[in-house]
Amino acid sequence: MVLQHAGQVRGRELEIAVSATPITAADETAEPRARVLPLIDPVLLLAAVGLLLCSLETLKGATSHAVPGHPDFYVQRQAIFGGIGLLVALILSRIDYSRLREFKYALYGLMVALNLVVYGMAPIQGARRWIPLPFLQFQSSEFGKVLLIVALAGFAADRSRRIHEWRTTARIMLLAILAALLVIPQPDLGTGMVYVAVGFSILFFAGTSFKQITALVAIFVASVALVLAGAPAMGVHVLKPYQVQRLTAFLHPNGCNQSTPGTPDPCYQLQQAEIAIGSGQKTGRGNNATQTKLNFLPANDTDFVFAAVGETYGFVGAAVVLCLYALLIWRALRILTMSKNLFGTLIAAGILAMLMFQIFVNVGMTIGIMPITGVPLPLLSYGGSSVIVTLIAIGLLQSIYVQARMAASGKPRTLIL
DSSP states (O other), rough: OHHHHHHHHHHHHHHHHHSSSOOOSSSOOOOOOOOEEEOOHHHHHHHHHHHHHHHHHHHHHHSSSSSTTTTTHHHHHHHHHOOOOOOOOHHHHHHOGGGGGGGHHHHHHHHHHHOOOOOOSSBBBBBBEEEOOOOSEHHHHHHHEEEEHHHHHHHHHHHHGGSHHHHHHHHHHHHHHHHHHHTTTTTOOOOOHHHHHHHHHHHHHOOOOOHHHHHHHHHHHHHHHHIIIIIIHHHHSSHHHHHHHHGGGGGGTTSOOOOOOOOOHHHHHHHHHHHHHHHTTOOOGGGGHHHHHTTOOOTTTTTTTHHOOOOOOHHHHHHHHHHHHHHHHHHHHHHHHSSSSSHHHHHHHHHHHHHHHHHHHHHHHHSSOOOOOOOOOOTTSOOOHHHHHHHHHHHHHHHHHHHHHHHHOOEEEEOOO
């Protein structure tokens, strides 16, 4: 009895001691699981690479006889330009684009300097647009597009609280017009128009009032009318005669009244482009594309490359190219809406305006609904400066996309291809 009672007492003491001992977690800190995010927007990359491949295939047929003994001369160079551009785009996608905002003044100054330097260079085909480098002719006005977009986006973002003021609107638009006035005398009217379109787009997406945008559009239309009609009537010629002919050729495609000696007849260019596109029909003429291969179609590798696509691959080929551009524009719009800050939104808006303006004007001029301005077709026209600059713009879009995904996911995060 005594032993049994003693055992019960010890059991109750042990139970109390066990229940009083707190249960502690193991001395291990759980590592938070890193979220894996894609480094790039795969759809945007697919559209860009698809357009580059279409460019190589089109140039293969259009320029096979351009350099005797080297049928793939232009194709190989375009592939190299595309590779360089894709590498730069990948590097930009890994950089936080927000850091560029503090360099807005330097970037705008660099754009001005590059567009002034070319006036001291020797003219090429009657124009002073290029800085000769060992591997390519560096076209400063093309690189000025991206520099202007980033600079204007920085200016607008800094004055976002005063974006409804006329002073802010005037300053940003004057910066764009000043850049355009630097390149138009080179002469490069098409790029000057791109600069103005970029300015309008950044103001619109920054939140400028509809009243101010309408006033700017009215001033722009009045200025165009003055340059094309009013000033020449008073004996003042702002544009050169061939520039006026190129701008008005689509209004009378059956023939110009007078062609400037030494310059291509814009009406002839338009007529040959329409013949090439029409003869392509549904599936194209392939190796029998005479307008392209026999050089009846002028600038079939640059300004009128879409006409070469239409003749060689027909409606199907043209539709594929336009679908890739639609994909590119859709992703730019999507990235614009998901940006983590206003600066990224405005950069995407400027790039969107640049792409849409060039696509609409270039395709439109080949089918006779837009003026002939010499604007290249992004990623399709031959040219190192144009291809690399467009891919730099796509790299900035990728950076905005990645930073937006990072901001939405929170830390920690890991980036992979």
